[in-house]
Amino acid sequence: MGRDFPLFRTTSPVPAAERAAILSEPGFGRHFTDHMATAVWTPADGWHEHRITPLEPFSLHPSAAVLHYAQEIFEGLKAYRHADGSVWLFRPEENARRFIRSAQRIALPELPEEDFLxxxxxxxxxxxxxxxxxxxxxxxxxxxxxxxxxAFIGVRPAEQVMYSVIASPAGPYFPSGVSGVSLWVSSQYTRAAKGGTGTAKCGGNYAASLAAQIEAREHGCDQVMYLDETGGEGNLEESGTMNLCLVTSSGELVTPPLGTILEGVTRDTILALADDFGLTPVERSVSLDELRAGAADGSITEVFAAGTAAVVTPIVGFKGDDFDFLIGSGTPGKQTVALRNHVLDIQYGRAEDKHGWMRRVI
Ligand SMILES: Cc1ncc(COP(=O)(O)O)c(C=O)c1O
Structure with a gap:
């Protein structure tokens, strides 16, 4: 059992009609629920003041360490309503454990798994x-x-820290059906280096990714594909908010190894399910040259990206400084769509949860 987060209920919730209008077209990340969770940490008292309160702005001193040195981490997961009205989380323990690993890397205090949950x-x-x-x-x-x-301007781990949780209704990632995207292979920017913060889910990683995202948009791509080197050479790492998977003509499901990439929960899920789809899961490095050659000779048949937000996004092509090529016929692959549907079926309670991944909340 985790710590209690006593509820101090809001006296002015969003009116029901307004909430219904938001839920009819929630989009992503623009609307927030009525409450928030918080807890405070200091070296003397550890974690304390756990509570659920009305959603409200934080009051921060202008010298607060996060504003200067980005000492911050986060997580992202979803709650799914099943047909019988019950509400479930998907592998939230994995997010809790990753939150601990991120905290260790950014010198923040560890929040026990059960308190996170x-x-x-x-x-x-x-x-x-x-x-x-x-x-x-x-x-x-x-x-x-x-x-x-x-409130302290000096570079050392802060001695006052806040944990918080907010929530935001999210619409379907592909409102008009699953469509594929092209990725921009950045030759100018990398996302992570050995020994850096690539495996941590820390805000700084995402701030550093924005320039590459602008570059991608300028080239007509929605997302970036990062390599482990600049200059347009090296191994594939991951996309801005998703891990990368390739399907080969010999029946392998290949994904880059852990080390400098985020340890995605969806990536791990796909690896665990691969067998059921007749695919052999393989974690190994794939160079850009291998991707280009595999796309050209047909030995790489499908590519997709995996992450909580979109579950599985078909990748139908890649663009870079001096190339622009399609995977297969440039449409979402069969295995990609089948894996996507299967993960969604588990999450929404339409397929048997053989791995015990779902956790009931309501
Ligand atoms: C950089 C990055 N890679 C991969 C992922 C996918 O991780 P997950 O499947 O846990 O959402 C995310 C999203 O959290 C991410 O931000």
Missing amino acids: AGVEELIRADEQWVPASGGEESLYVRPFMFATE
Whole structure:
């Protein structure tokens, strides 16, 4: 059992009609539920003041360490409503453990797994009416985060830290059906280096990714494919918010090894399911040259990216400084779509949860 997060219920929730209008077209990340979870950490008292309160702005001293040195980490997971009205999380323990690993890397205090889960679950229970109805691909996106609040300008681990959870209803990632995207292979920017923060889910990684994202947009791509070297050479790493997977004509499902990439929960899920789809899971490096050659000779038949937000996004092509090529015929691959549907079926309770991945909240 995790710590209690006592509920201090809001007296001015979003009116029901307004909430219904938001839930009918939630988009992503623009609307927030009525409450938030918080807990405070200091060296003397450890984690304390756990509570669920009305959603409100934080009050931060201008010298708060997070504003200067980006001592911050976060997580992202979803709550799914099943046909019988119950509400479930998908492998939230993995997010709790990754939150601990991220905290270790950014010198933030560790939040025990059960407290992470308690904050997430109590917030969902308080804001149950914000969990979209079953039937579509809507969910309640939950965003736990931790940041250094101490008022002190000096580079050392902060001695006052806040844990918080907010939630935001999310619409289907592909409102008009699953479509594929092209990735921009950045030759100018990398995402992570050995010994850096690539495996941590820390805000700084995402700030550093924005320039590459602008570059991608300028070249007509939605997302970036990072390599482990600049200059347009090296091994494939991951996309901006998703891990990369390739399907080969010999029946392998290949994904780059852990080390400098985020240890995605969806990536791990896909590896565990590969066998059921007649694919052999393989974690190994793939160079850009190998990708180009494999796309040209047909030995790489499908490529997709895996992450919580989109589950599985078909990657139908790659563009770079001096190349622009398609994978297969440039349409979403069969295995890609089948894997995507299967993960969604487990998450929404339509397929048997053989691995015990689902955790009931309501
Ligand atoms: C950089 C990066 N890679 C991969 C992922 C996919 O991770 P997950 O499947 O846990 O959402 C994410 C999203 O969290 C991410 O931000």
